[in-house]
Amino acid sequence: MATAPPLVGKLVYRFEEGDATQSELLGGKGSNLCEMAHLGLPVPPGFVITTQVCQSYFSSGQTLPEGLWESLRENIDLLESSLAREFGSSSNPLLVSVRSGAAVSMPGMMDTILNLGINDEIAEGLAGLMDNPRAAYDAYRRFLQIYAGVVLEVPNDVFEPILGDAKTRAQVSQDHQLSPEQLRAIIEDYKEAIRRHSGRDVPEDPWTQLKEAVEAVFRSWNTPRAIHYRDYYGISQDLGTAVTIMSMVYGNLGDTSGTGVLFTRDPSSGKKEVLGEYLPNAQGEDVVAGGRTPRPLAELATSMPQVYRQLTAMAHQLENHYRDLQDIEFTVEEGRLFLLQTRNAKRTPMAAVRAAVDMAEEGLITRQEALLRIKPDELSQLLVPKFTEDLDSAEAQNSLLARGAPASPGAASGMVCFDAAAAVAAALQGEAVILVRPETKPDDIHGITASVGVLTCRGGVTSHAAVVTRGMGIPCVVSCEEVWVDLEQGCLTANGKTVWAGEYISLDGGTGEVFHAAYKTELPELDEFEEGKTLLGWADRVKRLGVWANADTPQDATQALSLGAEGIGLCRTEHMFLDPERLPAVRQMLLNAPAAEEWRRDNLGAGVAPKDQDQLGELVRKSPVRKFYEALDQVRRFQTEDFTGILRVMGNRPVIIRLLDAPLHEFLPSQEELLAELEELRSKPGVSSGQITEKEELARLADSLREANPMLGHRGCRLGLSFPPIYQMQVEAIMTASVGLIKQGCPVQPEIMIPLIVDVEEMRRLRRDLTAVAEAVQQEAGVRVAYKFGTMIETPRAALTAGKIAEVADFFSFGTNDLTQLTFGFSRDDAEGKFLRSYIQEGILPADPFSTLDQEGVGDLIRHAVAAGREARPSLELGICGEHGGDGASVAFFHRLGLDYVSCSPYRVPAARLAAAQAALAESTETAD
């Protein structure tokens, strides 16, 4: 046996020597077995080879370190003496299981090898020892199959026909119905097959078996699938796996034997009741292999009441010990109970919350621990629809059509529509609709609101579709580049399949999966979920950060309030522009703004609105000018209504209203559409030349507003400065709404946000001019409003010059979406599908910076802006309103920076509340340390 240089430290730990704190050295499985041995629980004797041995195995060119072999022999000796059996003996054989186990649970690694240490001769001996030849030969058969698979890379499907044929010949349907002789014949066939496929035999020598198995476990650490998994989840490739070697116990020795699993609480609902399954006269694999249906654990209470009492007492002990819901494997060998594994149970979000709150109320854990135990995202998942069946099943996965980026969580199932109008029409007929678009634009909004789910081919997790759906709680998958939409034909193709409009698909906005099938969905029942409310109540008492919501309508605001929002951090006025009834006026306003502004500057001077009759008389003669001011009036009216609605809902809570931000052309019909309409008009009889001229003019204007990079173009306060009447109209609407509500006895706190500032001078001029408008409205009404002016810090330059900007801003709201976009030079609309996903998969970036704030770059700018802003104006109100407001890690960062609040989609408010509490707790822990 080739050996590597000696390793410092112990290579092998007996179960009695380790404990649960050593998972990095002994793996999760191994350290938990040690811990149970420590607690005096009945674990079969065994030991663990450390992860350091695995690391050494790879660093020394796949050789085992000096001393390992001796150590293994010594430990096997100890097992032999403790059990009074002998490894390699045919009369009184000791068999062992060999399992991999890293610090982090990880699929794709080697499975357990059971019954190692067996060969023809030993199998005979075992048959006698067990007084059960069938069990002995069955163990041998399974060993051969697994060993050949793991060590000799013989595929599993080599063995299945052999077993199948044998059962056919024996006219039986279940494995355990085969006779010992039949099993012996199968074993010979297995050996023959192994020889044929690998060119060698499974070694007869148990020690050789052990060595080869240990090395195979180590090698399984570095399979491509395991490497990819670790890359994907950001797990270090250097950890290595431990190997646990444990003496075999047998659940298949008759009716007083058996095997099972149990959960200390219901992992689905979180209810406090032991729940599990049990299969008499079986080994673990029988449960997995299917064929026999496990019995509810409760039946054990009647069949073996003593064992049942022991088991439930031990389960209770383990839960108390680990102070968390446990998932326990056990085996009963001829009435004697052995625990083979315990671990923290995987649970649904609802179970996680309920168990944590219950445990805190039972005094098992503290409230702080309960708060820290729930991932903020789990709370968001609680609020969205789910599929009623498990779509991880092979059958469901067969219907998998494509995979995109998960953009807005929740499950949806509906009829495919390829445009907004079709979606609206189908929804009116009562259809559940899934809108599928290459990408969505603001004028698809009515189609989106009419749909139960949205799928786009382009655009990332902060694209239009993603942001809008997340705000509305509509499940959405974006950036699904495998899907090719043919709008002309009315179909999509993905991975060779074609789906026509009117067919049904399902999508999971939490995983990004899209299925060519209609799966049922259901909304979680939350009204009676008292534990959830309790947990968030605790969170609110702990957190220091305010949690506000991004909401554009009174409906959104109401929802946000009910989910605990303390204010509106971002009300996007332009979303109000997109109502189909309003869009024509908005378009009139924007298309005629340049001409009207030219006229205004020439005739009235900067900053002056036309008021008196003479000027209006002049206006009437100038068509674009008249159209502009008429449209402006219309827009003012509906904006005043909108603001009244949202301010009324929020009452004396702050509402930050952002003035027009989007590039103008977002509100205009696309050039392709206009040209098509023009074509149609021209070919239609009876259309007047005036109609055509008008359409041509529209196309010309829309084209003149086109930009190569609209994100970096004429938007935000640049529009406000180019076309002063628009922002003035918006401020007038906000203030008119405010004074109206105050007169009705409703207190309001509007905060006016000027977007996309790059220099203090923009802010200074706009604030000056808009203050005049705000003051005039108050003066006329004879009512004072407590309003503020502030800005979004969303360009690197605004962050870099924040000290100056704070001189003329009452508040900063960090627009982390745009700030991330500009700091990286990553387009939110393009990056995801083109390169960002592979950047993350390949570990070039640790996370999607649009989901989790980049603390190093973007965070540095924010840190600077917070310090400089506060220095210039100590009362500066500071918050963030990007997508990062709902992300746990980002919220913790914002907490540490000392922001006043985070603002996120209403559906993410509970998650943000929890994340804010966790951040406060982490801080107090740090302080305490």
Add this chain to the structure above:
Amino acid sequence: MATAPPLVGKLVYRFEEGDATQSELLGGKGSNLCEMAHLGLPVPPGFVITTQVCQSYFSSGQTLPEGLWESLRENIDLLESSLAREFGSSSNPLLVSVRSGAAVSMPGMMDTILNLGINDEIAEGLAGLMDNPRAAYDAYRRFLQIYAGVVLEVPNDVFEPILGDAKTRAQVSQDHQLSPEQLRAIIEDYKEAIRRHSGRDVPEDPWTQLKEAVEAVFRSWNTPRAIHYRDYYGISQDLGTAVTIMSMVYGNLGDTSGTGVLFTRDPSSGKKEVLGEYLPNAQGEDVVAGGRTPRPLAELATSMPQVYRQLTAMAHQLENHYRDLQDIEFTVEEGRLFLLQTRNAKRTPMAAVRAAVDMAEEGLITRQEALLRIKPDELSQLLVPKFTEDLDSAEAQNSLLARGAPASPGAASGMVCFDAAAAVAAALQGEAVILVRPETKPDDIHGITASVGVLTCRGGVTSHAAVVTRGMGIPCVVSCEEVWVDLEQGCLTANGKTVWAGEYISLDGGTGEVFHAAYKTELPELDEFEEGKTLLGWADRVKRLGVWANADTPQDATQALSLGAEGIGLCRTEHMFLDPERLPAVRQMLLNAPAAEEWRRDNLGAGVAPKDQDQLGELVRKSPVRKFYEALDQVRRFQTEDFTGILRVMGNRPVIIRLLDAPLHEFLPSQEELLAELEELRSKPGVSSGQITEKEELARLADSLREANPMLGHRGCRLGLSFPPIYQMQVEAIMTASVGLIKQGCPVQPEIMIPLIVDVEEMRRLRRDLTAVAEAVQQEAGVRVAYKFGTMIETPRAALTAGKIAEVADFFSFGTNDLTQLTFGFSRDDAEGKFLRSYIQEGILPADPFSTLDQEGVGDLIRHAVAAGREARPSLELGICGEHGGDGASVAFFHRLGLDYVSCSPYRVPAARLAAAQAALAESTETAD
């Protein structure tokens, strides 16, 4: 007279009390008159009201400060006694001129009022005193006209018909041919017209005239035109103007009187010879009014040799005193010489250089002063064509078609072509062509190179058209939104005029003007311009910054070398891709890259190129994969040629080659073009379905590469990471070229630049993989190349994390164009025409951040990156390669930061050399202080 609170300090300075250092207090004109009085030169007696009085006038609601009136009376008394005349006396009248004069010369301010202190009675007296009634009445007539214009706002065109009619009646053509009686009649008509237009008379009382004139001068500081001018040039609005009051002297008293101007050297060529004009028997206005042609100054030497000797001696004295080329106004009153003004003369760039160098060689100024006296931009202007005639003339301005942003300096005149192909065809016929496009794209490049000038409607001063033309020295005007191009009709319209393809236009890339006429242009003769070479030689000895050039071809590199470049700071490989002969291969490579990459990853693993026959056999069966690798080979061949050419030219100077940076779709035909071609193919008989399918596939691929914001999209190192073979091919080409040249005995210094890094991990992986390629080429050739790997710092995140990036980069080149774009969120392509120009005009931003580096925001990022980079790697080579490399103020900033070099277009290299020298000099001055 209402007065404001008393002012601290003197309100009025006699000429003898001030000097040239007090221009801020006394204005430029006033302080120079003081200085001349000091020097004992014959200046008419006078005094100056300070700029503080003007400031007080505005800050106290347009009232004059206490004590001013008394001060004026005292000073007028002093004039009276020094000249023995009396202000307001009709028998022995003292008349004065009143002039505005701010610290900074500024058009748009009030003109001089001559002959103030006159009325009917005094005019009679003056006629007697002068013994020249015609002169006296003419003075009165002029006074009325100017006074009415300035004080009473009576427009000039009220008076012209009166004078014209009178001359017609008198049958004379010149003003001075009018008789005293005729002039008296005109005066009465003037008075009548003034009364009709303003409702009042010009006051008869000289003191009232004086007071009203002083206030009018003050008010002229705040005319919209003056305010706008100051905004535009960044002059403070608070300076205020001084008022100079000087006793009148008369050049119109007969043949021993006269008036003139002179330059101490030729302001056009800079040659050392006194040059000027002289008009006998005339006042200053006669020269301006035209009608009489001034005589060359030399004639004065014969007509009044004494005066001529005095004058040239004084000119010499003034040049020596001011140590600069002077522009002097003088009047001779009956043989007595008076100097009325001296100032530093406006001169052409060539004259500026020649005079500075000559003066330094004469010992008049130091070499350092000579270097500091030339604006870097003036050197750039020397290198471009100019119009042979002055297009400021009214006639030329009549042909003005539109005005855009000056993007690449120089004058051009040629036939309008609306697409690249037409431009090339016309150029082949020998036509001078001006390419007019809505905007240019990379595949217009052959059209651009074929043109003498380029005009675009969209895109700013760093748009594609601007950058390319500047690099090539082709005059260019961009962002000319007044021009509307109708490609279908083949015409442009601008301000109501239509210009068809084939007509001629002229454009001035230094002013942004476009004319509907063909004006002649000429290239400056520079071969014999020794003074220019001398100056740059001095600059090189002083400067510390290296000056490199951006050059993409051997031709560019040769030009850059001849203009003094010390290296190539940016060689854009993609510009080599755009040759029409190469573009097909480039397109094949890019279109098939995604499919080929998928195949490669599946079959070969990341980072492995297909080498052996088996793999190539497989390749052949997979069409996109085969196409990709075939195209890659073609591109490799021509890239190797290109690099060989450019490296050979530069020899042992560094050449930084940037790997592919542009978004992929820049190389692809536009969607509109493809759809049109498809339409045509489908309607054509005899086209195979294969051809159509191929075109459809091309359209589909091009569409899949489309991005909403390409500047923030899939470009730079993101391409390098997505499609590793492309960068590998480029590095192979660079290294193959390098080893080839070294083998030929030509030393080379290639530096490989990886663009658009946002995180060190991108740089680390690419450097690792590309180093392997570079090493392999050297190994195979058995030759070592001294090459470097570095990156462009062009995203805010790269700047923020520069310390980490420096760990794996040998050099940083700051890409200030992109860095500015991202820091501001201003699209280079869109911002200029949409809002940036008005931002600058209105003073929201002090300068175009794409022309002059924004030191506050972008500069802060660079400062940080330089410090962090140098700390991490002291040997880090630091430079900049954005458009700012040729801008004086920016170069000074880069000098202060301690960069190693700046890199700019070849044509701007001389300017950068000078700017670098000036920066070094400024620093040593600071150190000395």
